[in-house]
Amino acid sequence: MREPGFWYRPASWKSHSLRPLAALYGAVAAHRLKRKGLKAGIPVLCVGNYHGGGAGKTPTVLALASLLRELGETPVVLTRGYRGRLKGPVRVDATRHSAADVGDEPLMLSQSLPVVVSRDRADGVALAKSLAATVILMDDGFQNPAVAKDASLIVIDAMRGIGNAQVMPSGPLRAPLSAQIARTDALVVIGAGNAADTVAGTIIGQGKPVLRARFVPDQASLAALKGKRVLAFAGIGDPARFFETLREAGVDVASTQVFADHHPLTPDEAAGLVAESEAGGLTLVTTEKDLARLRTPDGLPDWVRRVIPFKVTLAFDDAAALRTFVSSRLLAARTQGMRS
Numbered sequence: 001m002r003e004p005g006f007w008y009r010p011a012s013w014k015s016h017s018l019r020p021l022a023a024l025y026g027a028v029a030a031h032r033l034k035r036k037g038l039k040a041g042i043p044v045l046c047v048g049n050y051h052g053g054g055a056g057k058t059p060t061v062l063a064l065a066s067l068l069r070e071l072g073e074t075p076v077v078l079t080r081g082y083r084g085r086l087k088g089p090v091r092v093d094a095t096r097h098s099a100a101d102v103g104d105e106p107l108m109l110s111q112s113l114p115v116v117v118s119r120d121r122a123d124g125v126a127l128a129k130s131l132a133a134t135v136i137l138m139d140d141g142f143q144n145p146a147v148a149k150d151a152s153l154i155v156i157d158a159m160r161g162i163g164n165a166q167v168m169p170s171g172p173l174r175a176p177l178s179a180q181i182a183r184t185d186a187l188v189v190i191g192a193g194n195a196a197d198t199v200a201g202t203i204i205g206q207g208k209p210v211l212r213a214r215f216v217p218d219q220a221s222l223a224a225l226k227g228k229r230v231l232a233f234a235g236i237g238d239p240a241r242f243f244e245t246l247r248e249a250g251v252d253v254a255s256t257q258v259f260a261d262h263h264p265l266t267p268d269e270a271a272g273l274v275a276e277s278e279a280g281g282l283t284l285v286t287t288e289k290d291l292a293r294l295r296t297p298d299g300l301p302d303w304v305r306r307v308i309p310f311k312v313t314l315a316f317d318d319a320a321a322l323r324t325f326v327s328s329r330l331l332a333a334r335t336q337g338m339r340s
Contacts, residue, residue, distance in 0.1 A: 003053050003237075007172045008163040015170045022170035029167070029175035033183060035145035038122045043135045043333035045326070046149040048142025050180050050199075051162055051172035053261065054237020055155040056190045058105050058289065059215065059314040061139045064153070065113050067326060068135055076133035078124045078147075079140060081106050081117035083262045089118035089127040099293040104262060105139060108292035113137075122146045135330065142183075143174050150333035151185045151326075153211075160238065161195030181206070186325055188213055190314070191241070211322055217249040218311035225251050225308060231282040232310075233273055234290055235259035242287055246310060254282055264293060274303050285310050 006012045045064060049055040061077060068075040081088065084103035092102050092110040099107050102117045109115045114131050118124025121141055128136050142152055156162065164171040173180070177199075187203045187210045189196045200210045229252045234242045239258045246253050257273060259265070265273075277284050284307040291309040294300060316322050 003172060006164070007166075008160060011164060011166075015164055015166055018170040019166070022167040025169070026167035026173075026176045029143060030179040032145060033143060033175060033179050037145045037148035038125060039148050040125045040129070040136055041337065042129065042133060043150045043330050044138060044147055045135060045329065046138040046142050046152045047155060048138075048140055048152060049155050050177065051174060052168065052237075053172060054241070055157050055160075056188075056213075056215075056314065057139060057155050058109065059312060060153065060155050060188055060190075060213075061109065061137055062112070063213075063314040063316070064326070065137060067323060068137070071323075071327065071330070073330070074132055074134045075113065075137045076128040076131050076135075077106070077109050077113050077115040077137050077139050078121060078128050079103070079106050079109075079115065079117055079138070080119055080121060080144075082140070084117060086117060087119040089116055089120075089124040091116055091127065091131065094295070094297070096297055098296050100264065104289050104293040107295065108289050109139065111292075120146065142180070151329040152183060153186045153188055154180070154184045155188045155190060156196045156199060157238065157241065158189050158191040158193035158196050158212075159241070161193075162199060184208065185329070186211060190214065209321060209325055211325070212317045213314050214317070215245055215312040216315045217245070218313065221308065221311045222249060222251075225283065225285060225310070228252065228283040229254040229281065230285045230308075231255045231257065231273065231277045231280070232285050233257035233259065234287050235261060235263035235265075235293070236287055236289055237261045242310070245312065246285070251285070251310075254280060262293070270301075270303060277306075283308060 006014045047057050047060050065075045081103040084101055086101050092106045092115040094110050106115045106117050116124045116128045167173045189212050203210050232243055232253050243256050288309050288311055294304045
């Protein structure tokens with residue numbers, strides 16, 4: 001679905017009219033956050049966000065996985081496989097699975113990491129451990145209490161922040177902000193802007209780290225797009241950020257097409273993209289997540305082969321601070337495990 005526009009505007013009559021429902025939803029969500037989860041027996045790091053929609057969780061997971069490997073760890077990603085039909089637990093295999101099976105983000109992550117999809121995250125822990133995981137890296141699941149977390153890193157976009165700061169359906173928050181902040185161990189603020197400053201100030205006031213980061217375009221992607229006018233399309237939580245990242249990287253974005261988050265393209269929509277690109281002499285470009293959704297176990301359809309994926313990595317302004325935070329949390333988790 002697409003996020004309602006009023007979520008990211010000052011208080012409106014729509015938001016106000018939904019507050020009774022939001023109060024009920026928020027009370028249930030806050031109570032759920034207090035539940036005790038399964039102890040995995042190995043450290044569990046969770047990457048989440050306070051709200052629905054995109055914030056940069058998947059690039060953060062990839063950045064953390066890279067750091068964990070540098071530290072000599074074997075991370076395995078655990079996720080529920082949003083929009084996938086398989087309940088799991090199952091290890092994602094790009095030669096057998098499609099995005100319709102396991103979800104687009106797990107399929108994308110599986111290109112570089114072992115990924116376990118399990119609708120019941122507690123059931124996925126055993127499979128992750130059987131894959132020789134020394135650390136479980138949860139992609140989303142911050143609001144889900146099924147598995148106890150040793151550290152929760154919350155991702156927030158510096159331009160969008162948390163919108164009107166109301167709980168669903170009145171706003172984008174998945175639970176009352178105070179209840180979520182209380183369970184936050186570190187905040188990752190991505191990009192430039194001041195929309196996250198209030199939340200960041202609260203986190204700092206509690207003595208917790210705020211880690212700032214930015215997207216860095218892949219040089220091979222930039223080289224493939226050099227001198228080309230492009231038609232950029234995306235079905236992600238925040239497509240505008242993707243288009244802006246392209247423009248900031250110097251890519252000539254002549255046209256854009258927006259689809260709902262996780263939207264599987266229909267044949268007619270695909271044909272429309274191809275026709276528009278051919279008529280305007282434009283190169284098709286999309287995100288890695290969107291490309292994963294277009295992939296089948298047999299590979300990419302013929303028309304998709306002309307689409308250039310625009311790859312980005314997440315670079316932290318203070319990589320040493322991130323390393324220190326992760327290392328200390330791993331040590332604390334293992335020390336506590338030996339005592340229990």
